Amino acid sequence: MLLHDALIVDGSGAPAWRGDVLLDGGRIAALGAALPVAADVPRRDCAGLALAPGFIDAHSHDDAALIATPAMHPKLSQGVTTVVTGNCGISLAPLATPDPPPPLNLLAREQFRHASFAAWRDAVDAARPAVNAVGLVGHTALRLRCMADPGRPATAAEREAMAALLDEAMRDGAAGLSSGTFYAPAAAADGAELLALARVAARHGGVYAVHLRDEMAGVLDAIQEAADCAHAAGLPLVISHHKCAGRAQWGRSLQTLALIERLAERQALGLDVYPYLAGSTVLREDLADGLTPIRLTWSEAHPELAGRWLADIARDWGCREPEAVVRLQPGGACYFQMCEADVDRILTHPLAMIGSDGLPHDRFPHPRLWGAFPRVWAHYGRERGLLTLEQAVHKMTGLTAQRFGLRDRGLLRAGAAADLVLFDPARLADRSDYGDPCVPADGLAAVWVNGALALDGRTPQARAGRVLARTTPAAG
Ligand code: ZN
Ligand code: CU
Numbered sequence: 001m002l003l004h005d006a007l008i009v010d011g012s013g014a015p016a017w018r019g020d021v022l023l024d025g026g027r028i029a030a031l032g033a034a035l036p037v038a039a040d041v042p043r044r045d046c047a048g049l050a051l052a053p054g055f056i057d058a059h060s061h062d063d064a065a066l067i068a069t070p071a072m073h074p075k076l077s078q079g080v081t082t083v084v085t086g087n088c089g090i091s092l093a094p095l096a097t098p099d100p101p102p103p104l105n106l107l108a109r110e111q112f113r114h115a116s117f118a119a120w121r122d123a124v125d126a127a128r129p130a131v132n133a134v135g136l137v138g139h140t141a142l143r144l145r146c147m148a149d150p151g152r153p154a155t156a157a158e159r160e161a162m163a164a165l166l167d168e169a170m171r172d173g174a175a176g177l178s179s180g181t182f183y184a185p186a187a188a189a190d191g192a193e194l195l196a197l198a199r200v201a202a203r204h205g206g207v208y209a210v211h212l213r214d215e216m217a218g219v220l221d222a223i224q225e226a227a228d229c230a231h232a233a234g235l236p237l238v239i240s241h242h243k244c245a246g247r248a249q250w251g252r253s254l255q256t257l258a259l260i261e262r263l264a265e266r267q268a269l270g271l272d273v274y275p276y277l278a279g280s281t282v283l284r285e286d287l288a289d290g291l292t293p294i295r296l297t298w299s300e301a302h303p304e305l306a307g308r309w310l311a312d313i314a315r316d317w318g319c320r321e322p323e324a325v326v327r328l329q330p331g332g333a334c335y336f337q338m339c340e341a342d343v344d345r346i347l348t349h350p351l352a353m354i355g356s357d358g359l360p361h362d363r364f365p366h367p368r369l370w371g372a373f374p375r376v377w378a379h380y381g382r383e384r385g386l387l388t389l390e391q392a393v394h395k396m397t398g399l400t401a402q403r404f405g406l407r408d409r410g411l412l413r414a415g416a417a418a419d420l421v422l423f424d425p426a427r428l429a430d431r432s433d434y435g436d437p438c439v440p441a442d443g444l445a446a447v448w449v450n451g452a453l454a455l456d457g458r459t460p461q462a463r464a465g466r467v468l469a470r471t472t473p474a475a476g
Helices: 117-127 139-146 156-171 191-203 219-233 253-264 310-317 321-328 340-347 368-383 389-396 398-403
Strands: 002-008 017-024 027-032 043-045 050-053 055-057 080-085 132-138 176-180 207-211 237-239 269-273 279-282 294-299 331-335 352-354 420-423 444-449 452-456
Touching: 002 420, 050 055, 050 389, 055 352, 055 368, 080 444, 117 132, 117 156, 132 139, 132 156, 139 156, 139 176, 139 191, 156 191, 176 191, 191 207, 191 219, 207 219, 219 237, 219 253, 253 269, 253 340, 269 340, 269 398, 294 310, 294 321, 310 321, 340 352, 340 368, 352 368, 352 389, 352 398, 368 389, 389 398
Parallel strands: 002 043, 002 050, 055 080, 080 132, 132 176, 176 207, 207 237, 237 269, 269 352
Antiparallel strands: 002 017, 017 027, 050 420, 279 331, 294 331, 420 444, 444 452
16 A cells, blocks of 8 residues: 655654655555555555654543444544553553442443453453553552552552562553552552552563642642652653643643753653643542632533533532532543643643543543544644644654654654554644534544554544553663
């Protein structure tokens, strides 16, 4: 298959150029200004379109979606060809329980039936998802598996049990460890517990992705804590969905990025970010501070209220917002808690890669689930001029592949896996928003996964994804 006369944006950040790409047997066979090929090789004319490596979602919660909805339409329709799962300490495996507590209930609760990473991997592969997956193992899942009372630090015996499960998962291809000590019950973990597990991931060449203990007043201490743990364990750190949350923190990305740059001089470190001013997670009373506009994404007690503003619900009920949160539990929400200057600074930082943090099981999800990747180019690049096309693509491909050690993905070069996205750079745009969150993006022409045509225009084609085996991340 010859992709002819495309604007080639190769994922490295290097200047784009016009040329041809030849695909063969799931790989990129050759690139060139005008490749000589036999007349019987099928060709697709790509004039006026950009051809890039398939986007890699550095931060997803797609562990269950890959199995339950293998078409993966929210991601594939953005040009995403690989998702990193198991973020924020929340992974489907290795945990089998009929009733996962928050925040694990961000994932489909009936899907917690994989007692090992290998069982989850096999279930994903059997579902034949449309995109590839890279799996992290969540610290919170390990705790719930190994601790009778997760409301306290793990004992030495419990640490060993968790370490043994993580060791097995790493041997079966997990990409590393994630944690989310922002959330109970993981918040009860002490440094010894986290370090013991990070060391296991390090031994296998994995990464450590961290939802910081605090993204508000204590954000600098929380960055330092995560960095010290990764440094002591000797593995690369990924700071998840970096943000300065809550009005009192606005502007503090100047401080957090300065600290991150200093730390990056001593250790391998990166961060992911999504291109929006609202965050989204489970419903929490402490976040209903009266200053942050909050919009309900799901509620088990009142499913019919998904999509409504918390302030309106509280007014209808004649109560205060924190009380309304209690009555809506369990549930989730969008929190409009960031300022534009911080998101601009973080997103354009050279260490920042793009992760959607999309929540695929929410009834009325944050629009990042369907729009994060096109929005990076459309809003931050084309409309506002904060990123070149090459920079935007690099943050969604080559940089991410390097962080997670995906040696043959994220770049267009001979021999690489043929994960590609073809789009119109003048038209690529997110169409989902907070009021209408499940709308596919515009401007995509085609997506290939492992060499198979996965999306043609708006029409899904082959489902050719699988769980990717871990390879060792490069230093730096
Ligand atoms: Zn998180
Ligand atoms: Cu997350």
